[in-house]
Amino acid sequence: MLNWLLIFLPIAVYLEFTHAPGTWIFIAAALAILPLAGLMGRATEELATKTGSAVGGLLNATFGNATELIIAFFALQAGKLEVVKASITGSILGNLLLVLGLAVFLGGLRFKTQVFNRHNAGLVTSLLTISVLGLLIPAMFDLASRSFAGERNPAGIDLSLSVATAVVLILIYIANIIFSLFTHKNVLSAHDEGHGEAHSGPAWSVPVAVGVLLAATVAVAFMSEFLVGSLEEATAALGLSEFFVGIILIPIIGNAAEHAAAIVFAMKNKMDLAVTIALGSTVQVALLVAPLLVLLSLLVGRPMDLVLHNPLELAAVVAGVVIANNIARDGESNWIEGLMLLGVYVILAFAFFFFPA
Template structure:
């Protein structure tokens, strides 16, 4: 068993601790910390279960499952925050996930992988396609905000209607990217799930067919557990962040994405250190694309359905962070090669943005 897997197994102890902290009405800060730590291993088990089911389902359906459940943890946390009316936290967590995956995850992967291997390579064609998709995502989330700032008298309903229309377009583009990656140009994405063997909480052998009922049960149980822990996390969020002296903006952009993406982050870094940079970049950039093209639009449509005025009118400061993250990530990844210095540049950019959000007075 790897060190990462031992850590994740140990973190499972925080599930009963968080439930006990809520039941006995402990300090909200304790509930927040224990719930956040318990989500990390649960997200890892959700990822493992999805991969195992995908082996049985076949490459097409398996790819669709991975694409759908890739950011399930963040989606669950965001839905619960959306129901609670914490719209600014939801928006901040979306932009934070994009920034964190492009700068922190890819930066750490390139840096640690580059220390072990002088030069690492990945598909430049895919890097250019992903760069174009990220540029589209920036345009899509920039327009509603520009719409708002250039028309001071605009009604909130108009911004929401515009956001709904944009969301439908983004979901359509996301479906087309799945068609591109799994059907028409699948040969470009020849990074098998098996490459990830040994990097999950429980190693599995490709020599036997996984137990479908078992892994469907694991996926269902982990999803329910994540939903419960997310309720605790969101319920204690405001009081806990106030005690920590943090703004909702910093919490949404930095803390929540790290909690929701921790298992995925560990996988990306682990495979990069095994010189599988194709898979590492696929995890980091693919997660950002899924957030921008699928998760954010789904939340807008869901908010409209449940009466929460969720839209794509983001905080301009967050938009600047996303834009510069996409700019530097596209610049570094466009040649299909990486080294430790390029990883360090991405990490430095993330630290600068993290400090900016920490000192930003926005509540």
């Protein structure tokens, strides 16, 4: 559906190497990433159908947020640590409020009441709550330690705690993979049903799927470098703060394909799949993407902790988790619940837009 946007891939390359204005490069690179993310998702889905549920699930988990991870990595290399942190928060909020909201709202317009397995959703939301707490604890630690130690509190303590937290979160992620794909495979039985129906067209062979995945990943890496390199000039020209771009635009660009899949499943009355995609993607961000970025920051010489200094971000994340738990609790959804989720997201987007740079 978005493949026609691939025309922006050569356009972005041309603009970059002719030193065009940064705003043009930023827009072209962002538009090129959208179909590339879709191709990565399609290739992963095709491989999942060929390799079986266990390996396929691992592939989906690994590449589910690959586009956003690549974008964040180049932002990390450029030293834009606050943009990276904002993209983590934005991805969590985007999945919990925007993606789930659109899925519930559009699905609810076609079907009066939609049901899903509340036991399965409850397991995911419990894991989500624990994983998000892992991201909030470093911020609470920073606030508490500064209250006691004042200016004597070194930033190295925050980094040490963040690294330790990152290792624990990754271990929990590995345990979750073992739990969901091996010891308790029945938990994801609803997710396996009809998996891959969001994509239409003839099936790809394994070599084609692997080739597309590798090519799209390399192209996303180049586009991400262009995007980050033009970020400062583009934000100044467009009147946007880098914080707003990180927390709203980058998550939407990076997860567009995954978002579309959740909405398509909801409109087919497959709410188990839609809820699993929205909540599962959030868990991946909290348990895998964020911790990996902390560890990668040490390797590239740009140490980044997990401390969120903006109280608005903290409040938004907590609110998003509470709302997601409430939606999943009864195992039913309707369009008004989706509208409320979208309303909260729009309010937060305005708040982040008007927040002082």
